[in-house]
Amino acid sequence: MKLQEKLKNMEKIALAEIMEAVSMDDLEKAKVKYLGRKGEITSAIKGIKSVAKKDKPKVGSLINELKQKITVLVDEKEQAFRNKEQALFENNDITLPGINDEIGHKHPLIKTMEDIVEIFVNMGFKSVDAPEIETEFYNFEALNIPKNHPSRETFHTFYVENGMLLRSQTSTAQIRVMEKEKPPIQIVHAGKVYRPDAVDASHSFMFYQLEGFMVAEGIVFSDLKGTLERFAKAYFGEDVKMRLRPHYFPFTEPSAEVDISCFICGGKGCRVCSYKGWLEVLGAGMINPKVLEFVKIDPAKYTGFAFGMGIDRICMLKHGIDDIRLFYENDVRFLKQF
Numbered sequence: 001m002k003l004q005e006k007l008k009n010m011e012k013i014a015l016a017e018i019m020e021a022v023s024m025d026d027l028e029k030a031k032v033k034y035l036g037r038k039g040e041i042t043s044a045i046k047g048i049k050s051v052a053k054k055d056k057p058k059v060g061s062l063i064n065e066l067k068q069k070i071t072v073l074v075d076e077k078e079q080a081f082r083n084k085e086q087a088l089f090e091n092n093d094i095t096l097p098g099i100n101d102e103i104g105h106k107h108p109l110i111k112t113m114e115d116i117v118e119i120f121v122n123m124g125f126k127s128v129d130a131p132e133i134e135t136e137f138y139n140f141e142a143l144n145i146p147k148n149h150p151s152r153e154t155f156h157t158f159y160v161e162n163g164m165l166l167r168s169q170t171s172t173a174q175i176r177v178m179e180k181e182k183p184p185i186q187i188v189h190a191g192k193v194y195r196p197d198a199v200d201a202s203h204s205f206m207f208y209q210l211e212g213f214m215v216a217e218g219i220v221f222s223d224l225k226g227t228l229e230r231f232a233k234a235y236f237g238e239d240v241k242m243r244l245r246p247h248y249f250p251f252t253e254p255s256a257e258v259d260i261s262c263f264i265c266g267g268k269g270c271r272v273c274s275y276k277g278w279l280e281v282l283g284a285g286m287i288n289p290k291v292l293e294f295v296k297i298d299p300a301k302y303t304g305f306a307f308g309m310g311i312d313r314i315c316m317l318k319h320g321i322d323d324i325r326l327f328y329e330n331d332v333r334f335l336k337q338f
């Protein structure tokens with residue numbers, strides 16, 4: 001091909017390539033390719049040698065024109081890129097602080113729940129799940145709370161459709177597990193419960209409970225006491241003392257309410273323990289033989305203990321929180337403190 005024709009082709013391709021460059025990098029590559037020391041214009045100039053003498057001036061000026069065109073276009077395009085960069089820079093205040101990706105953390109109640117479950121798991125309990133929507137059988141009857149029994153009052157309940165209800169206690173897990181598993185059994189279950197109580201600083205229509213129980217041959221009251229004492233010391237501190245007061249629960253016999261010595265004042269009396277020196281933390285007892293009969297476990301052969309605690313209350317005691325509503329308002333200024 002003659003040099004004149006080559007120059008024409010080069011012109012088309014070079015100008016198109018420069019026009020289509022989408023970045024400073026693209027443009028730089030095109031610039032080197034055509035205008036560089038070893039570029040195509042340079043090699044065209046070298047090619048003049050082989051052009052007929054009479055055509056040399058014409059070809060020479062063609063090359064110059066082309067070089068000129070390419071240079072002008074590259075300059076224009078470079079300027080356009082620079083303008084764009086400048087505009088971006090001016091519209092963005094680079095002195096503004098950056099946006100931090102904030103990583104959230106667990107809710108204080110979930111943390112409390114996990115900490116308590118872990119203590120029992122370390123003592124050999126297995127942590128299981130259980131449903132929140134239940135029947136009267138699991139929430140009441142099988143736990144020895146028959147219809148019209150006065151203690152149903154304590155467990156005000158939300159009823160939903162088809163005779164189902166939102167469980168008002170996690171003791172339902174006892175029945176759910178014992179229906180399927182046979183002794184020896186050693187279980188904890190933690191989760192939400194619901195009661196249509198008027199909401200105030202110490203009541204919420206939804207809160208968290210943890211239920212634990214153990215059934216085997218030869219389980220006695222001191223097993224319960226030892227287990228709870230280990231928990232109390234592990235969670236509240238080794239100096240904590242525990243006491244049991246007789247109480248009534250339909251599903252345990254005998255039953256007790258369990259207090260720990262106030263871990264804030266050491267039992268001397270302070271605001272947290274209402275100057276009593278003791279804090280009520282849970283309910284417990286030996287599983288009522290009637291409950292074992294409901295799940296077809298022979299009460300003549302097996303005995304067991306059970307206990308239940310309010311996780312919200314324990315979390316409030318531990319962290320000196322005086323209003324349960326704070327847990328459910330989702331105010332990050334509160335939640336961030338844990």
Ligand code: DAH
Pocket residue numbers: 168169170171211212249251252282283284285306307308309
């Ligand atoms: N379910 C009881 C409640 O919600 C707590 C409880 C008391 C559970 C005594 C137990 C127990 O397992 O033995 O108030």
